[in-house]
Amino acid sequence: MTANKPMTGEQLDELMTVAVHMQRDAEIDCNRPSANFAYAVQVAVLELRKFRGDFVALAAEPVADVVAWSKPGEERKCDIRWRRHDVAPGPLYSFSLLSSHCGDPLTRD
Structure with missing residues (x-):
């Protein structure tokens, strides 16, 4: 091993x-x-x-929901509602708690 x-x-x-x-x-x-x-x-x-x-x-667990959005004067038809607030921006969103401390124990190289 x-x-x-x-x-x-x-x-x-x-x-x-x-x-x-x-x-x-x-x-x-x-x-x-x-x-x-x-x-x-x-x-x-x-x-x-x-x-x-x-x-x-x-x-x-999903980190956000896409919901319908309707407001006069705005083009967008949807909005993102966050379920969690420990998500950090990156190439793809990642969990800041796990990525900064331990990494991914299931896919660690």
């Missing part, structure tokens, strides 16, 4: 299984540093899963 590709869900499941077994074995051997490390890996996997789930939900 290369470090520059995101882990698949299957790989995260495997890592979680290994960490659970490692923690259990380390606790049996009274090896607290290894048990603590395995627990930290489990927490990291759970946080990554939660972040990916939140990201997918956020990306699926």
Whole structure:
């Protein structure tokens, strides 16, 4: 596995299984540093899963609606009503929160 590709869900499941077994074995051997490390890996996997789930939900949510517009003296027939205000201009609109802090965890190169 290369470090520059995101882990698949299957790989995260495997890592979680290994960490659970490692923690259990380390606790049996009274090896607290290894048990603590395995627990930290489990927490990291759970946080990554939660972040990916939140990201997918956020990306699926529309950022604006196009609505009918009618005002005397204006040519336009529609208007944009923003649902969210964390959108930044760019080549295409992007989420400023995700792009500035973490990037896209699902398509990171």
